[in-house]
Structures are given as C-alpha cells and as structure tokens.
Amino acid sequence: SALTRGSDGRFWNATLTVPANTNDTSNTISVNMSGLRDLAGNTGEDRFTSSNFQLDTTGPSATITLAQNTLKFGETTTVTFRFDQAVTDFTSDDVVLTHATGTLGALTALGSDGKTWTAIFTPQA
Incomplete structure (x- = not known):
C-alpha cells in the first residue's frame, strides 16, 4: 500500500499484501537508501534489507x-x-x-x- 509517514519522519508504515499461492523462502523487503535524504539534505547509502519471511500457506489442522x-x-x-x-x-x-x-x-x-x-x-x- 502507500507509505504513510509517522509524526517524526523516522517511522513509515505500509501494508504488504501477498498474492494467493505465493510461497518463496527468499522473501525480503529492501529500501534503496540512495533515493532518500535526511533533513540536512544528505543522501543515504547502500540498501537495507529485512530478514527473510515465509508465508504460511497451510490451513489449520x-x-x-x-x-x-x-x-x-x-x-x-x-x-x-x-x-x-x-x-x-x-x-x-x-x-x-x-x-x-x-x-x-x-x-x-x-x-x-x-x-x-x-x-x-x-x-x-
């Protein structure tokens, strides 16, 4: 979903919606820091990536x-x-x-x- 900014600009939120029948053990979310600037105008460096997450595609038993x-x-x-x-x-x-x-x-x-x-x-x- 669209990103929404927290009150101090340090926290941003979005909702990740995964298509049905998607199961990949290499799922991660990354941020390309070179596209961001801090309040002083400094450009970020590198890419930061979340830890791996897996989708639970099995129903209850x-x-x-x-x-x-x-x-x-x-x-x-x-x-x-x-x-x-x-x-x-x-x-x-x-x-x-x-x-x-x-x-x-x-x-x-x-x-x-x-x-x-x-x-x-x-x-x-």
Whole structure:
C-alpha cells in the first residue's frame, strides 16, 4: 500500500499484501537508501534489507477428543477441538456428524487464542 509517514519522519508504515499461492523462502523487503535524504539534505547509502519471511500457506489442522468414549443412554460427553493455529468463524455447521448418531451443542471457545473449542455431544438412543 502507500507509505504513510509517522509524526517524526523516522517511522513509515505500509501494508504488504501477498498474492494467493505465493510461497518463496527468499522473501525480503529492501529500501534503496540512495533515493532518500535526511533533513540536512544528505543522501543515504547502500540498501537495507529485512530478514527473510515465509508465508504460511497451510490451513489449520485439528485434534478431536471426547471426554468419554463409551456412553450409556442419557449420558453426554464433552468434545474438545484443538487446532494448531487460531481459527475464526468456527460453528457447529462446520462439524460433520454423519457417523456420530447424535447432536452437538453450541461450541464454546476456551481462552482467547481461538485454538481450543468445546461442545457437548448427546448420542441418540
């Protein structure tokens, strides 16, 4: 995005938007200092380059555990969904119960990091 100057002129900000499916282990950002001048009119020298950065192009994965694996009629169990990275917009519509023969209650995020969610599973008779 366009560069915006901080109040003292020493800090500048911009937003880097990376195209989809871009993954290159040599990603860096550089500034050609010879194109810059300080307040006294002195020209910068050299080029300064950021450290390498990589793009995370893998989506989240999850581990699903049940508090109890054997249930009797009328019992429920807590199902815990642990993701390897924070997720957003996780709802019961995202959970597939095709082979579960039961219902899943509302999902609740544990903590504020968006990685662990729980819900109550109620099996059918």
